[in-house]
Amino acid sequence: MKVVIVGAGEVGFHIASRLAMENKDVVVIDHDPEAIKRLSESIDVQTVSGSGSSPAILEEAGIREAEIMLAVTDSDEVNLVACLMADILSPTTKKLVRLRGADFESYHDAFKENAPHIDTVINPDIEVVRTIERLMSVPGAVDVGEFADGRIKFVGVYLEPGSRLDGVRLSDLPSVLKDDRPLIAAIVRDDQLIIPRGDNHLRAGDLVYFISEEKNLFKHLSIFDKHASPVKRVLIVGGGRIGYRLAKTLEGNSIACKIIEKRATQCDFLAERLERTVVLHGDGSDQNLLVEENIHDIDLVVTLTGDEETNILSSLLAKRLGAKKTITQINKFSYFSLMSTIGIEQVVSPRLSAINTILQHIRRGKVLSAVSIKGEAGEVMEALALPTSDIVSKPLKKIAFPKGSMVAGIIRDETIIIPGGESVIEPDDRIIIFATRKAIPGVEKILAVKLEYI
Template sequence: MKILIIGAGEVGFHIANRLSAENKNVVVVDKNPDALRRVTEYTDVQTVVGSGSSPAVLEEAGIKEAEIILAVTDSDETNLVACLTADILSPSTKKLARVRNADFDPYHEIFREKAPHIDTVINPEIEVVKTIERLISVSGAVEVEDLADGRLKLVGLRLDNSSVLNGQRLSEVSVKTGDSNFLVAAIVRNEKMIVPRGDSRLMANDLVYFISEKEKLANSLNLFGKPLKPVKRVMIVGGGRVGARLAMRLEKEDIKVKIIESNPDRCAQLAEKMTRAVVLHGDGSDQELLTEENIADMDVVASLTSDEQTNILISLLAKRLGAANTITKISKFTYIPLMATIGIEQIISSRLSAINSILQHIRKGRVLSAISLKGEQAEVIEAMALSTSELVGAPLRKISMPKGSLVVGVVRDQEIIVPSGETVIAPNDRVIIFAQRETVPKIEKLLSVKLEFF
């Protein structure tokens, strides 16, 4: 598979790095030689200096041999024109454009349906707002993802000393809890991700990823001693595009919202847009202001400014002042592994959201969804199995899955199955697989060669 990436920024760099590690043929195009130098230093890919919207540059980069072009620069216009130009030169190449401007929101479907030069439009800011909403819905969760069209939840929670799960072997959990549908997909211990076995023991301070039916989520959370609580008050620090999108969505859910924004002109714009949210002009890192605005009564404080150091400071301050939960926007991926050491775990990144959106379109076998976990340490892949699959027709305990992978969910018509070793996958089942990063290429090969898709 040859993939052409337009843009060597954070998103382009990390997609190139990810795909290069999976032995894909990747070419990165950017006008900035310094950005390309960083790419070549850390990844084994080809680079071309020039504008991704230039026909000559695209031809030099090999657009006619490319299976996919990903236009992920910081310029929406460049991305759209790059896809248009690529369609003229190579109509068969699949084209994905990263578009962030809210003005384009109503036209995403039109682009996909009526503009043949763009197969998919990805707005990472829309995706990151959805991520924040999922985190808000499960108090204290480090990660919350929807699978099987929202019928299944993948949740990552830190295990406390007080939990009934503390010290239990996974083979004993269903007996101790009476919940035969509780399935642990992964354990992160000392920043190392573990694919669990029946004899694996859960320990205090583990980050536990588990699968739960949406209707049974409250029961699963009770096992962790974290009851499902309604969110009534949210403070948003930073009234940029992400903050504004989030506030408008929360208003519709009848949640009381306060927005703190340092730019007075932006405050005036936000006040016109909002129907019920309170918009305050001020510095979100001002302790006196936060105290005056009753931060201790907030269910969630979301730090969404354009400066990640400020976001980290605000989240730490909010915790100290008594906020129940904090969500912190981070841009640099190198910061993500460090956050847990300072007590910040509910992290969102528009760039990581963009990568998740892009991955599902890159994976072979027309994968339905692909979700990166714990800063790309692992991936959850959702695919459809037909009769030709090696996964079909035998109990899972008899199927040789690649090391570092695990089938964590099966959806059959309207039935949701949390699998055991005796589960037999049938044709047309939707299969959800957890895989450590180094195992993903083997899973992808399995899905593209051994599985057929609708």
């Protein structure tokens, strides 16, 4: 598979890194010499210096041979022109574009239906707000994903010291929890992703991912000592695009909301457009302001400024002053591994949201959705079992799944199956697979159509 990526920023860099590790043919275009140098020194990919909106540069990058083009620069206009040029030069190349501007939002469907034909439009701001909503709805979770139209949840929670599951071997879970228990699909320990087997033990401090039907979610959360606590009052630090979008969403859900924003002109913008949200002109890292606004009564503080350091400081300060829960926006991937160490568990990232959306369109086989686990340690995928793939019509125990992967769920019509070794995947089943990064190429192979030669 050949992939052309326009833009060597954080999103382009990390998509290129991931695809290069999977031995895909990747070409990255960027006009910034420093970005190209960083990429060349870190990743084994081809690079082309120039604008991705230039037809000559796209030709040089080999757009005519590319299966996929990703336009992920920080400029919506450059991304759109790159797609237009790619559509002229290579109509069969699948085109994915990142668009963040609100002006383009009502035209996403038009881009798919008209020239330039764009297969997928990605708006990271929308995806981040959806992620925040999911985290708000699942108490104690640090990661939440949905499959089968929301009927299946995959949830990441930290195992607390003193938990009854601390030290328990997975094969002993039936005797500890009896019949009604979630399927533990992955464990992150010391930043390493483990696809567990029966002889693995749970330890306090583990980030445990489990699969649960929606109807059993809160029961399964209570097993990990996570109990429902409805969010009624929210404080947003940062009134930019995402903060404004989140406040509008919360107003629609009748949740009391306040926004703290530094820029006076942006405060005026917010006050004119929000109906019930209280807009405060100030600094979200100002302790006196937080105390004045009764931070100890706030159920959730969401820090969404454009500066990671401000978001981190504001979240830590809010927790110290009594806020029950915080969600922190981070863009630099190098910060992710530090967050739990300093006491920040719930993190969202527009760039990671964009990457998750891109992944499902790059994966071979009929992948319906793909979500990164713990930054980039691995993925959980929802895929359609194609009739001619290697995974259908035989028990799971007889399928040579790559080491570091497992089938965590099977959806057949309206039935949800938590599988065992004797379970059989039938054609057109939807399956959920957890995989470490190293196992992903092997998973793609078994998901792909098996060609029959005559």
